[in-house]
Amino acid sequence: xxxxxxxxxxxxxxxxxxxxxxxxxxxxxxxxxxxxxxxxxxxxxxxxxxxxxxxxxxxxxxxxxxxxxxxxxxxxxxxxxxxxxxxxxxxxxxxxxxxxxxxxxxxxxxxxxxxxxxxxxxxxxxxxxxxxxxxxxxxxxxxxxxxxxxxxxxxxxxxxxxxxxxxxxxxxxxxxxxxxxxxxxxxxxxxxxxxxxxxxxxxxxxxxxxxxxxxxxxxxxxxxxxxxxxxxxxxxxxxxxxxxxxxxxxxxxxxxxxxxxxxxxxxxxxxxxxxxxxxxxxxxxxxxxxxxxxxxxxxxxxxxxxxxxxxxxxxxxxxxxxxxxxxxxxxxxxxxxxxxxxxxxxxxxxxxxxxxxxxxxxxxxxxxxxxxxxxxxxxxxxxxxxxxxxxxxxxxxxxxxxxxxxxxxxxxxxxxxxxxxxxxxxxxxxxxxxxxxxxxxxxxxxxxxxxxxxxxxxxxxxxxxxx
Amino acid sequence: xxxxxxxxxxxxxxxxxxxxxxxxxxxxxxxxxxxxxxxxxxxxxxxxxxxxxxxxxxxxxxxx
Numbered sequence: 001x002x003x004x005x006x007x008x009x010x011x012x013x014x015x016x017x018x019x020x021x022x023x024x025x026x027x028x029x030x031x032x033x034x035x036x037x038x039x040x041x042x043x044x045x046x047x048x049x050x051x052x053x054x055x056x057x058x059x060x061x062x063x064x065x066x067x068x069x070x071x072x073x074x075x076x077x078x079x080x081x082x083x084x085x086x087x088x089x090x091x092x093x094x095x096x097x098x099x100x101x102x103x104x105x106x107x108x109x110x111x112x113x114x115x116x117x118x119x120x121x122x123x124x125x126x127x128x129x130x131x132x133x134x135x136x137x138x139x140x141x142x143x144x145x146x147x148x149x150x151x152x153x154x155x156x157x158x159x160x161x162x163x164x165x166x167x168x169x170x171x172x173x174x175x176x177x178x179x180x181x182x183x184x185x186x187x188x189x190x191x192x193x194x195x196x197x198x199x200x201x202x203x204x205x206x207x208x209x210x211x212x213x214x215x216x217x218x219x220x221x222x223x224x225x226x227x228x229x230x231x232x233x234x235x236x237x238x239x240x241x242x243x244x245x246x247x248x249x250x251x252x253x254x255x256x257x258x259x260x261x262x263x264x265x266x267x268x269x270x271x272x273x274x275x276x277x278x279x280x281x282x283x284x285x286x287x288x289x290x291x292x293x294x295x296x297x298x299x300x301x302x303x304x305x306x307x308x309x310x311x312x313x314x315x316x317x318x319x320x321x322x323x324x325x326x327x328x329x330x331x332x333x334x335x336x337x338x339x340x341x342x343x344x345x346x347x348x349x350x351x352x353x354x355x356x357x358x359x360x361x362x363x364x365x366x367x368x369x370x371x372x373x374x375x376x377x378x379x380x381x382x383x384x385x386x387x388x389x390x391x392x393x394x395x396x397x398x399x400x401x402x403x404x405x406x407x408x409x410x411x412x413x414x415x416x417x418x419x420x421x422x423x424x425x426x427x428x429x430x431x432x433x434x435x436x437x438x439x440x441x442x443x444x445x446x447x448x449x450x451x452x453x454x455x456x457x458x459x460x461x462x463x464x465x466x467x
Numbered sequence: 468x469x470x471x472x473x474x475x476x477x478x479x480x481x482x483x484x485x486x487x488x489x490x491x492x493x494x495x496x497x498x499x500x501x502x503x504x505x506x507x508x509x510x511x512x513x514x515x516x517x518x519x520x521x522x523x524x525x526x527x528x529x530x531x
Binding site (some may be wrong): 347 | 491492493494497498500501502504505508509511512513515517518520521522523
């Protein structure tokens with residue numbers, strides 16, 4: 001087995017060692033599998049471990065690399081996929097009891113693209129049932145139980161990409177794929193102290209992914225560094241005839257670690273007094289200091305007044321009621337773990353078409369208002385969450401989502417959350433950087449500069465990194 | 468102050484029931500709450516004014 005410190009390396013660092021044949025994909029895969037098998041069930045982070053197929057893929061990667069056919073930075077890197085991505089012949093449960101025996105006969109486009117890049121799929125990772133669509137009341141709203149945070153297993157990972165976040169944080173995989181409709185990458189990334197990238201809507205194909213809300217679902221990487229997220233996005237982005245939302249624009253990025261002198265950064269004003277914790281505010285203010293000392297122009301900005309939550313609620317509830325209509329019609333929705341989820345999904349069927357259409361029309365007015373914001377700012381920053389992760393023992397339905405997460409999702413804007421210190425109980429906090437559509441490279445530039453300057457992303461949960 | 472008195476717990480997985488800190492509501496009660504909530508959300512949407520130029524359109528694209 002490889003030493004555990006190596007397993008907390010970034011993908012980019014691992015790739016260098018694989019390419020130079022210092023480590024082998026077989027040893028790496030075997031070592032991650034060992035940790036995933038040992039800690040994955042303990043953290044409720046994993047649904048299915050793919051030991052045999054993973055080792056086959058690792059052996060193939062090793063043979064290819066030894067014969068001089070190196071495919072790129074993901075070749076031979078073990079990863080986990082949120083269990084809403086179809087994998088041929090392997091159960092894809094959507095984290096939900098009524099779907100626990102669901103098996104597709106094809107791979108999601110993201111899985112296919114990662115396979116082409118040589119990445120090794122070692123497991124399907126846990127998630128909130130149906131990605132938490134119906135307003136779950138408890139962290140336990142999942143087929144696999146509550147997502148336990150590696151930084152303190154009595155606290156919540158956040159959702160819905162719970163296993164994707166905790167598996168990366170605990171060093172059980174090289175990277176993972178999560179999804180976001182309404183904060184499901186950014187929030188668990190913040191709570192678990194990992195780097196999560198929500199790409200522009202349409203950047204990554206959702207073909208083969210569970211549909212929650214067609215006009216809002218995004219897939220994205222969860223990693224241990226910004227560079228890793230870019231490497232995974234590079235392998236997964238691009239037009240797909242099987243997903244009509246996908247964009248034809250190419251994703252490109254260069255060396256993102258540049259100075260920030262010319263960068264105009266809008267600092268989103270959030271209601272810390274009402275919804276936040278003092279320690280998170282303090283951590284965020286220290287992060288701003290790092291950015292301004294690097295030469296960035298940081299100025300406070302208030303987001304356009306807009307009924308963010310209400311518009312999103314109507315759109316998501318309506319689209320989800322339609323996409324999960326078979327579960328509602330057959331009564332299987334009542335098999336969900338969380339009663340609030342059952343009721344919430346069914347309640348979405350009561351929304352009238354006129355109200356859905358009005359919400360969608362309002363959404364277009366927000367797009368116009370943000371066009372004005374982007375004339376004055378290159379990126380926006382804010383705390384990813386105003387609190388650290390809550391206890392798993394109480395209701396978590398009132399978790400507050402920031403306006404930056406709300407606006408980013410309604411408009412399909414790219415966003416990245418990077419660790420920016422610790423709040424109460426030594427739990428991680430996150431810094432969000434959000435940019436205009438298609439500007440993943442720009443937000444990565446700010447995030448990577450911050451990451452390199454502070455090194456918070458190199459802090460690992462003591463319970464899982466000193467064993 | 469840190470409020471997690473039983474940290475750390477790594478003795479196997481917590482099941483759903485154990486993780487619940489309180490008594491779940493019935494489906495009927497949750498339904499009543501969910502519908503009430505959505506009604507208030509929808510009302511908020513109905514109260515908004517809509518400018519011109521936001522009409523939905525169907526984009527017919529044969530190929531990219």
